[in-house]
Amino acid sequence: MFCYQCEQTANGGCTKIGVCGKQPDVSTLQDQLVFALKGIAFWANLAREKGAKDQEIDRFMLDGLFTTVTNVDFDAEEIAKLVRKAATLLDKARTLYTTAAGAPYTGSIPEAALPFTAGSTAELIALGEKHGVKDETIDPDVKSVQEILIYGMKGYAAYAHHALVIGLENDEIYAYTHKFLAATLDKSLGLMDFVGLAMECGRINLVTMELLNKANTDSYGHPVPTPVQLGTKAGKAILVSGHDLRMLEELLKQTEGTGVNVYTHGEMLPAHGYPGLKKYSHLVGNFGGAWQDQAKEFTSFPGAIIFNTNCIQRPAESYKDRLFTWGLVQWPDVKNIAGWDFSTVIKKAQELPGFKENLGQEILTGFGHNAVLGVADKVIAAVKAGQIRHFFLVGGCDGAKSGRNYYTEFAEKAPKDTVILTLACGKYRFNKLDFGDIGGIPRLLDIGQCNDAYSAIQIAVALAGAFECDVNDLPLSMILSWYEQKAVAILLTLLHLGIKNIKLGPTLPAFITPNVLNFLVENFNIGPITTAEEDLKQILG
Template identity: 45%
Template sequence: MENLMFCYQCQETAGSTGCTRLGVCGKNPQVAAMQDLLVWVSKGISEITTRLRKEGKPVSKDANHIITLNLFTTITNANFDDEAIVAKIQETLDARAELLNMLDDKSGLSEAATWNADKSDWDSKSRIVGVLSTENEDIRSLRELITYGLKGLSAYSKHANVLKEDNEEVDAFLQRALAATLDDTLSVDELVALTLETGKYGVSGMAMLDGANTSTYGNPEVTSVNIGVGKKPGILVSGHDLRDLEMLLEQTKGTGVDVYTHSEMLPAHYYPEFKKYDNFVGNYGNAWWKQKEEFESFNGPILMTTNCIVAPKDSYKERIFTTGASGFPGCAHIPGSIGEEKDFSAIIEMAKKCDSPIEIETGSIVGGFAHAQVIALADKVVDAVKTGAIKKFVVMAGCDGRAKSRNYYTDFAEALPKDAVILTAGCAKYKYNKLNLGDIGGIPRVLDAGQCNDSYSLAVIALKLKEVFGLEDINDLPIVYNIAWYEQKAVIVLLALLSLGVKDIHLGPTLPAFLSPNVTKVLVENFGIAGIGTVEDDINLFFGEQK
């Protein structure tokens, strides 16, 4: 029987091979089909913008933003609303037509750059332009690896764009690389080179976002975040978009409504600018995948600013609001383009009528160890390394997820030698950030740099330590990499690390399904990429036989 869909972009893909009837994430075949079509027409418009630049003609920020937001919309767990995706396809086709008219040389363009059809034909076209349209397994693997990296890069770009930061070089590369995945003349070697170049621009994209965040909200600082609740009604903000959170906090001032972060929004508490809001109470809950139980008990409305939506239960679905790239059928969507002020009054008015959150835990957790803060502590950290108090750093950044196999990361953190310090970013930290792992001479054994978007900090810290210790090779640092991945932002982080020359990275709980055996072999032989084993075996591998 012909597959209804095919998607293998996330770690939870069915059978570690691909979702073919319904996405493990919850997306249905129609949504999957429209996402495939949206990616395909985004490749087509990118082919045109790339050629326009070669002709010396400027490409507008609006066009750049359309392509970026399109890719972000197709990230795992971001948008399940096929009507919203259809609207983006139409917007892209309209923008593409205008750009095509600006092009002097229209010869040799791909079908993705010229296709136009009645909406009644969109479904049939979507079924033949997806992942499996590339027959050669290795070419397909590399094209998807690049595309998923670009999806991750699009997330960083979009968050920077809403803070009025753009990087034309990053946009131009993203579009050039996206268009290149249509080029049947490119060899495996050329696609491998483009994959590493994607990582290089991933570093640039992360640096852009880091600059946008810190120039707007200040450098993150060590912060103790409350994980209990207050007595007032609240709004829970999930996802990654700091600008959405800022607008909501401004609009809730003096309303009697408290604001809480959830999952990847936790690191907002580390930024000085957000500390001025008296109603910014704390963090509620854990990683994204627990939201069905935690959203139920929160009682108030929830704002999803980006990806990480789990199909909501009917009992709280009417309390879910989406905005930006996110969407779910039946949930209210708050509109607002880049640069526009969003109106959150509907969420605030609902919150006023809700009960206060049910307390699910008490206490606090500490974070805020982004690069500026760690570098400020550099003398203390270096002394701890030189005296042997800290023997190794373990980068455990990345994503959390539902699979029981991810308990490995909790067990691994607990089994670490007492002279090891965890460097983390992303929601993977929820596997161990509430453990009592103690400190080393006042340095906490879990240093949380922030969101997955803040993985740049981990690279900056590594490069700074390399400089301080006078090392020639970043791999000579006392740092090991044991990273959990789930979706496409983790892919761009991986490619960014590879572009910086980092080797021997371990990925889990499984290696990506989109890596063909031959592509996996290239990554293993050239970069030492590996999976995870048992906790005991991996501890012995990284630290030597433990007594």
């Protein structure tokens, strides 16, 4: 195996076992799945040029890409099933093109677009070993940008999947997914072609985040500032980890009146800000912090636990028997809930002791763009009066690798006349701290999940309009942490929008070559974090 798609990759690439816990057979099957998706995209892209498309093919692309995101699917047999389905859809996509064109394709057909035999899991692993990430026949810089493009696609596929679960989809997302993946098979394309495609990928991620924002807010209302209990409430309990709001809603409906309380974990924390979800009185609080602490935190949770998206880790034996996954999330020997019936999870929660007492502190969440822009006049007045000197967006993925204490230090050392916007699970580094307020405006504003980078962008654009300047001229700095592929998609969106001076950490991606890094520095002044003191001094002067 060779995998370097996440920030915690070992020594430039995991080669024996993934730092995430991914086994070589899983990694190799995921490589084969991505290879097959490229082949499907080759034919689907050609078919679309002839006016033909297929919903099953389009939606499968999202499932396939999302499955290969870090910390989603660790079950080799389940991934093998997807590879077998990919083989079937590869034939279907080729037929779709042939029918639309009225004749067989006469051009050169890349290997990925040729039919393959979807045999046993062992045979699929053998195929996957030929189609890994490493490809020394491609120029390293071209390969680097191709990987950035593919990881950006994986990121927006996750967001598009969340929107589809609620009921919204966008054909433009499907069309560009086929276009992007097919492009990776085109040997005539050079470095700048792929740079252009990567920037376009950033645009499509913005389209996708906007779609997901609409799906969430149309269904549950715009988030409003809401205090969230971080402790416990006496009673039976279910803990929900992930990102998917529709799954949480269905669980809340089914647990209503059962005496079972529901807690959020990780990226589910912002769910408490949505009126359509916070109305459930048994959505009682948030338990635990970021994803990488789950093994030690879940041991002390006396109820059932369910993951509805990434980031799942190898479960400890102390809670494995009360752990469930839902949808695409899979772990060997862990019960997966494939549909919308959560009775098994509820039954398990009722069998377990639950919490005995009420404990804990409160924090605020729910500062989406609608809420922040609702008090924009106060914010603008505070800036003009000199009460707010600068805004920092300090957020992104969290992780276990050393160096992430930087973000805590940065938030703590940010001057009292600055405001910190935060999103994604990186906020768990400092969201329990008391930052006070500026004229009634909290100094720490939790915007939401990683996909709520859309809200951060809307806030920045609105402020730029109010001050009649470019976003890059605002007193706003982005201090971002990354871990997996959704962060890559968001970064591409920021670059697509022309946003500069981003500081990224705790380490730069292993898949970015020195030449590609130089391009990002020269064109966007993107750079690695240093120390909190030095970066604050450089930003504020």
